[in-house]
Amino acid sequence: MCDMHRRRFLVGSGASLLGAAGIAGGLPRLAFADPEADNTDLIVTVFLRGGMDGLSLVLPLTGADRGYYEAARPRLKIPVSGTGAALNLNGFLGMHPQAASHAGPTATSLYDLYLGGKLAIVQACGLNHPTRSHFDAQNFMELGTPGVRNSGFGWLTRHFQSATNLPQDIIMPSLAVGGTQQVCLRGNLETVNMTDAGAFRLDNIGISEWRAAQRVSLRTMVRNGVDEVHETSLQALDAVGIVEQYVNGTYTPSNGAVYPQGGLGDQLKLIARIAKLNLGLRGAAVDYGGWDTHDQQATGATGYFANQITTLTQALTALYQDLDGVGITQRMTVVVLSEFGRRLRENDDSGTDHGHGNFVLVLGGQVIGGVHGVWPGLRNDQLYDGADLAVTTDYRRVLSEIVIRRLGNNRLDQVFPGYNNYAPLGVVKGLDLPPWLPGTVFQDGFESGDKGHWTESVP
């Protein structure tokens, strides 16, 4: 375990009032962290940008809903038999056949993981907000504050701020893979953000003779100020140092895992690599775009969408299989989200338009596999706005369960302020901690009451 001290970003202890939907003010670092209670779980969020057509990933196989599905999707429907037939999930719902594809001869498949109980699918899950704007919906979901656009911190950042079971010094607590830091990690200055490790270093570019000296001087200059430009420059410089010291050479996946070619495969591979380096990784975020299929989406189980699903399922599988080989899956949970689903009825361009309810995937060694949640039905009066799969499970319920049962943090009042009706759904194993309810902090900074419940009283 490396001794390197990493600047832990401690928010000021003078906590101000937390409004009902507000993320205002400093989040009090809870004072009595138990140094023995070190939670090492890793959460990985994979955000499918553009509004993934959930009803082409998970779909009804029988009954009246099968009829509505087929009538609404003459060209896009996934068949129940023959070539391109859906895979059975629970006798009623099926899955896109590409979920059974293998990236290589030694690779398993996402469907195999489902059959092995490692994949949970939460049906009719999503954002309980009427917006059909990509940007609003993505932001609301990642900020964890539906309806509020201007939160300064993402939900995952607020988890890191409020957790009491993390050690003081973590080398690389969070990783944002891609060209920019995902909104769920907004405001987190400790996050390392990179596209690939070879491009995230200063030791292989510029004037070799003076590189090291330049770096020393840069460090001095970025420490000469405390505004955002200076602080984030220091963050970036620290992050580069970590990658240069610890991420070198080529990488071989374990356990026969094969990552599919391309961006998502490479990015999940990088997460696996970092996870194995014992740098203390607790959170990672990655994006996969191209889901806004307004036209030419598919012909049944083939076409563009099928290719996307192939890449997605193979990459998720590779990450799991790779880390399973070294025992990390026992403390890893991957959650796959998209800002909304798409309409039941296909449009005239063999595509689909923005919808509402979707499917959330949860993958990990401690997952309780199977189909979860409540199926609302596809009859017209059961649809949201007469057009879309409804939402019967708030996505925050799934994330909250992971945060509590896996990450051991019950400060839902911080992580999802304003979300008051959490109850576990049963998608992951772990200890149920009663969540903190929102309320006021006394003027002297003390909070009182039993853990999980406290009452206001005049001091």
Next chain:
Amino acid sequence: MVPDKNAGTTPAPTRRQLLKAAALGVTAAAGGVAVAAPPAAEASQGGTAPMHPRPERIGASAPLAPPSVAVITLTRAGFGPWPGDVAAFNALGSTDAQRLQAWVDQQLNPAAIDDGPCDAKIAEAGFTTLNKSLGELWAQHYNNNPSDDVRYRPFRETTRLAFLRAIYSRRQLNEVLADYWHNHFNMNGDDPIGAPLFVHWDRDVIRANMLGNFRTMIEAVAKSAPMLYYLDNYTNSVSGPNENWARELFELHTMGAENYLGVLQQEDVPTDPEGRPIGYVDADVFESTRCFTGWSVANGQSGAANTGAFLYRPSWHDRFQKHVLKVLLPADQPDQVDGRTVLDTLANHPGVARYVSGRLCRRLIGDNPSQETIDAVAAVFFAQRAAPDQLKQVVRAILLSDEFRTTWGAKAKRPFEVAVSAMRAGGSQFPFVMGNSTTDSFISLYTAAGQQLFGRRSPDGFPDSQAAWSVPNPRVGGWRFTAYLVNARSSTNVYYLDVVNQTPANVRTSNQLADFWIDRVLNRTLSPEDRTAVVDFMAQGLDPDLVLPWNASVQNRVRALVGLLFWSPEFLYR
């Protein structure tokens, strides 16, 4: 107990103290930042426009005096001073007000500015597509099933052209505005249909209209083949409507999310004193979708010609009556009138004036311009909405505002500004030539910083706030490509950014070298602490007044010193 390291010292710097820029159509990479106490009126239905309080730094550094008006102007209304630019600016008058006015007047008449050197570089770049018409681009780079090389050439040429102009053109404000409007009406050029038509998009849609009239501009945008494909309207028909274009027209191009009222019924939207709705709702988007049915492309489909020109398809048009923004559009209007009426209504809406003006203010002034300034600019936008030079007048209003002249450091450079301003500050003669491997290497390195020119996939464009770009990847990306720029040289070992030959012969001590290059790169002084760091770098433990031998190692160190200045936080302020 976990100690608070910051207890007892200056208040812990936190992002929570950053105050928010207006809610734009934000994406995952967007730059919305925290308010200390979010307004209670932020309703779940998309709510009222948030307030724009003044920004404060996360923590307080000892504030430096802002640089001269010359530097402020050239850094924000241009891409940074080229050697001699500051002196030329100051020679435009005897007061800052005179100089700024003269500079703005010149720059808003770009055709009258001689641009010989830049034109010469463009002529040497090996471009072959810049003068092709839309029809030629369509036929020669798209419709003939070309190889990727041919298909993507117009996009790749436009990328190199944009760098050339931003770095070498004297029409600096023009280039800043081109960059702005390319983001405002984002178009993905790195795309099978965007790429071949990108020369047309840049030349005929963006640059031809950006100093003109907004209503004219949005119709040019609406009817261009790239946009009709990018946001799917080429396929929008009464039997198969597609709302993508209509939604983004409202949300990103005209009204903005700040004017979006979400789920209300149209009849329940409150009106202003002139009877206009105070914002828009989903139904306005759906009705507008119907208005734009039939706005398509001559792409050979259904017996049409195959030229890439705008084509209105009457049989695709939804002929029945519609209601958009409380305007009744009767049934059976003549061709295109429905769509044009939507554009008219938008271009004449005060909310649009505010949204577009707010965005321009955030580009040119800082991340949190005052509402007073935005409102004043919006008043010009709205009053001049029929004027052929409306957008020129809007920019003039911004640049001549008190807030423009007196604001500094409320915004940071994005990778494009870092790259271009570094090359300008260094007087770099970097090649941007088709097929040149040096050019290609630089563009590859540049792209890794996350702001690929014309490569933003989503229609919201690249975010324009400091917060969005103050994350490690773009910051490190900028350090990497500036390190490359000070070290890049030709096959005959000629440095493109010639630090050595630009260093006067009598500048040889560490103090002198530091001061000379600080002035050249930043056009102002550094804080004493930062200056010391730079001097110490140059001196490497030697006496800072020692005259250094002008050998290869020292010359490399001076280059690295310039690189260090490009890396410094101070270089990022604008």
